Amino acid sequence: MIKALFVVSECAPLVKTGGLADVAGALPAALAKQGAAVRVLLPGYRTVMGQLGKTKTAARYKDLFGGPAKLLACTVAGLDLLVLDAPHLYDRDGSIYGDATGADWPDNAERFAALCMTAAKIASGGVNGWTPDIVHGHDWQAGLTPEYMRKLDAAAPFVFTIHNIAFHGIADAGKLDALSLDATRFTSENFEFWGKISALKAGLVGAAKINTVSQTYAEELLTPEFGIGMDGILRARQGDLSGIVNGIDLEVWNPATDPNITPYKTPGGKSANKKALRKTFGLGAADGPLCVLVSRLTEQKGIDLLLDALPALLDRGGQLALLGSGDPILEIALLEAADRHENLSVKIGYDEALSHQMMAGGDAIVVPSRFEPCGLTQLYGLRYGTLPLVALTGGLADTVINANPAALARGVATGIQFFPVTAQALANAFVRLADLFEDGKTWKAMQRNAMRQPVDWETAATTYAGLYRSVLEARP
Numbered sequence: 001m002i003k004a005l006f007v008v009s010e011c012a013p014l015v016k017t018g019g020l021a022d023v024a025g026a027l028p029a030a031l032a033k034q035g036a037a038v039r040v041l042l043p044g045y046r047t048v049m050g051q052l053g054k055t056k057t058a059a060r061y062k063d064l065f066g067g068p069a070k071l072l073a074c075t076v077a078g079l080d081l082l083v084l085d086a087p088h089l090y091d092r093d094g095s096i097y098g099d100a101t102g103a104d105w106p107d108n109a110e111r112f113a114a115l116c117m118t119a120a121k122i123a124s125g126g127v128n129g130w131t132p133d134i135v136h137g138h139d140w141q142a143g144l145t146p147e148y149m150r151k152l153d154a155a156a157p158f159v160f161t162i163h164n165i166a167f168h169g170i171a172d173a174g175k176l177d178a179l180s181l182d183a184t185r186f187t188s189e190n191f192e193f194w195g196k197i198s199a200l201k202a203g204l205v206g207a208a209k210i211n212t213v214s215q216t217y218a219e220e221l222l223t224p225e226f227g228i229g230m231d232g233i234l235r236a237r238q239g240d241l242s243g244i245v246n247g248i249d250l251e252v253w254n255p256a257t258d259p260n261i262t263p264y265k266t267p268g269g270k271s272a273n274k275k276a277l278r279k280t281f282g283l284g285a286a287d288g289p290l291c292v293l294v295s296r297l298t299e300q301k302g303i304d305l306l307l308d309a310l311p312a313l314l315d316r317g318g319q320l321a322l323l324g325s326g327d328p329i330l331e332i333a334l335l336e337a338a339d340r341h342e343n344l345s346v347k348i349g350y351d352e353a354l355s356h357q358m359m360a361g362g363d364a365i366v367v368p369s370r371f372e373p374c375g376l377t378q379l380y381g382l383r384y385g386t387l388p389l390v391a392l393t394g395g396l397a398d399t400v401i402n403a404n405p406a407a408l409a410r411g412v413a414t415g416i417q418f419f420p421v422t423a424q425a426l427a428n429a430f431v432r433l434a435d436l437f438e439d440g441k442t443w444k445a446m447q448r449n450a451m452r453q454p455v456d457w458e459t460a461a462t463t464y465a466g467l468y469r470s471v472l473e474a475r476p
């Protein structure tokens, strides 16, 4: 078995703000079947510490970026965890990345540098006799790991996965010392980015292989529009960059066994859930499709486009039930729109159980993202026979088969894609959706295609294990 150490800032079911947590929580079990045993290194946030049960202290650090810390080993939900218990960094109210007002914690650089330093210590000296063959970091929070591994002479190769390149982990150059970084490497070839420290860039530079979570996003990242300043370095490393589409955890997302819903195996079984969902959202009966949307509310997710395009759906007797939280301006705009339209219902908040009920009860799931590295909710939609209506970008381009005439004629369509990512194109897509929904036979056929589409982790895990092997074989 290959021993792999995940370095990651969130992991389901313990702590989650987005798709990264789903990946970190589900990929280890899939990798175990492909010959890689994963231990997940995770910050001991207050919410995490309360869920650990029995732990063993695997290491103690006298001073880790401003205070003492312990490394705790435990198993939760089948995951082999190493939790970094550093109260001065993680034991606080608010969210895992920021305070109650939504502002980033001012010491985020130190908070995640501590995670990376711990990974490097584990990689160089091992914990309780366990030393990883490979260190696999996820997003900027893990980006400084190869810098510290270099400092501590850790031999294992570093693999880096980009789940979202929009977040760079930028810190002022004045923090070089405080972050124990080597000032001679503060250059544009290494982790310097426009005069600042970029944890993301450190990860990209230090990785033996880089991947992102879909092939289309991997290609998009090479362009200035999507690469957001990192396209140059990614073009330089193009030979080491690949795209691996995420799967979903079918133990958690299975309409036949989901404890949050009235279970079903065929599209016909959705009707009880649709009725329940309308009740939950206070929506009446309607002839058009019941759309759902579950998302962080940010510009990335195209929520503003949705507001502009919505009349096209409502005019056709369609409905939208939306669950999300994020940008306060978008939250208010959505709530105000819901006051104006009886067929739009909005719940602001984060609710895992309700998100399952929405997948089960919706006819279609809308994902109008401006960019989307992989996207998970359209995959849940496929599995639950809730047809995805998505922007043609990133993983949304790779996982949905657009109902164009050729795909319909061949009987392989699973959803609708629109392009360009504008309100007008989304409005047109709502009209196509309503047309397809009226054609009950075609709609049912698409639902059956969708539910049959493989969305599990097997393919991705096989590819990740292959990536690990190739990196290990390439070592001098």
Ligand code: ADP
Pocket (backbone or CB within 6 Å): 017, 018, 019, 020, 022, 164, 294, 295, 296, 323, 324, 325, 349, 350, 351, 352, 355, 374, 375, 376, 377
């Ligand atoms: P991102 O990681 O960019 O947020 P993804 O589609 O990859 O987007 O993953 C989002 C994950 O977070 C999905 O599992 C989705 O169901 C979940 N999610 C997002 N917002 C909410 C919410 N308000 N309530 C429940 N789950 C949510």
